[in-house]
Amino acid sequence: MAHLEILKKKIATGKAQVGIIGLGYVGLPLAVEFAHAGFKVVGVDVDLRKVDGLNKGRSHVEDVPSSTVKQLVQSGKFTARADYKGCGKMDAIFIAVPTPLRKTRDPDISYIVSAVDQIARELRPGQLIVLESTTYPGTTEEIMRPRLEAKGLKAGQDFFLAFSPERVDPGNKLYETKNTPKVVGGTTPRCTRAARMFYETAISSVHTVSSTQTAEMIKLLENTFRAVNIGLVNEIAMMCEKLKLDVWEVIDGAATKPFGFMRFYPGPGIGGHCIPLDPHYLSWKLKTLNYSARFIELASEINGAMPELVVRRATELLNDCRKSVKGSRILILGAAYKKDTGDLRESPALDVLQILHERGARIQFHDPYNKSLRMEDGTVKRGKPFTPATFKEADLVIIITDHSCFDYDEVVRHSRVVLDTRNATRSVKAGRKKVHSI
């Protein structure tokens, strides 16, 4: 029987075995969806603590409850391991390892290379290998394919190879892994079909495209679109400040137009593993083709300058109270890069904190998801409790992350001056004079 038919049968009978490489924000929810679809899932992660925790029923990803992991482990549907042994037994392997930038802002695809090299050792005919990590167009064909074909098996003929970008939005309760449409592009049409068959068991909608490169580019368009529009609205915020206009009122007004406008919000800067990094994968690739991705560079410059702008506003507000940054008590409210998560990766809060710390401010912070923070000089800051006393003793409170659990009435009531970088206090009526925006 042809490999595709065998795979189809295994999927239909629920006998296909799934491997997920990298059990982080992307890999773990995906593992859960495939396990819920009825497959036996083995997750591989090089982080022993995560593997150990998962096998004991403990989740390290906020969107995946520990009770779900526990139930899947107990029912034998999910196990985690720290090595790649037995990869050859998997019918489909999905790779969701990190794709960071090097210090030079060049793509670091070493995690993908390492994962693929280990998969290649046990690669067998009939397997489906899908890359989900965000990367530049050409990675699947130019980096993965030669490594997987090194022992003589051919993609599209002996095994299936595809790219499917991950769109998970941590903390989003409306769109989760299952109901977020999946884009799939294979090395050949048969590869696309194989990947599509698998995803259709677990994800409600699958959109196929003509190649792995197109699928890779789609993800980069999505995230570049966000980075550029956030950059634009951050610049509009700077213009509004000069024009003495309320940027939030301007955005609300523009958003009454039912077509041709989409809301984006200014803020203290961009963070996380995706928006600040992914566009650089694209601009790097284009540089190799002697093309400069100007929108990406400009957005990166504007968004990257926002923490400095927050510090400037903080300095002005303290100045109005006859205080200097040096020696002032500044409370940073929220440290994660986005609300309702604990994710600190690339968080602008860390930049704001670091700059103010270096300028001699007595920095304090509160974030319900992070009890302590490590500064660049190695000192560890312990979080303050969310109490009236915490706000009262601060010369200035800066809202960086608008976690939903914060009582903003309380924040404004007990603070002397508030710099609200997210418009989080918009519904607070009393004490508005104390609140300032960026």
Ligand SMILES: NC(=O)c1ccc[n+]([C@@H]2O[C@H](COP(=O)([O-])OP(=O)(O)OC[C@H]3O[C@@H](n4cnc5c(N)ncnc54)[C@H](O)[C@@H]3O)[C@@H](O)[C@H]2O)c1
């Ligand atoms: N987090 C998001 O919101 C998001 C959204 C869409 C796409 N992505 C992309 O998905 C990919 C994964 O991101 P993430 O947020 O899940 O990262 P993560 O850091 O949360 O998880 C990655 C996991 O891979 C493990 N790992 C590293 N090298 C490995 C190896 N060689 N073998 C096995 N495991 C290995 C790490 O220990 C970690 O647990 C990245 O390319 C990212 O850009 C992330």
